[in-house]
Amino acid sequence: MRKGALRNYVKKRFGNKGFTKAGTIKIEVLKRLKQDGSPAIRKRATFALNARKWGK
Numbered sequence: 001m002r003k004g005a006l007r008n009y010v011k012k013r014f015g016n017k018g019f020t021k022a023g024t025i026k027i028e029v030l031k032r033l034k035q036d037g038s039p040a041i042r043k044r045a046t047f048a049l050n051a052r053k054w055g056k
Helices: 005-018 027-036 039-054
Strands: none
Touching: 005 027, 005 039, 027 039
């Protein structure tokens, strides 16, 4: 995975609406990409959601 690939994709597709005030990608956006995105984007979104769980 390229560093920042998912962030750049969200910025291009959703603009500022895809991010929280803190600058992280919104959970709703990640869940939507997990279902609707291309296979590579789906994999990145799934990884991001899982990594969030590991941090807790």
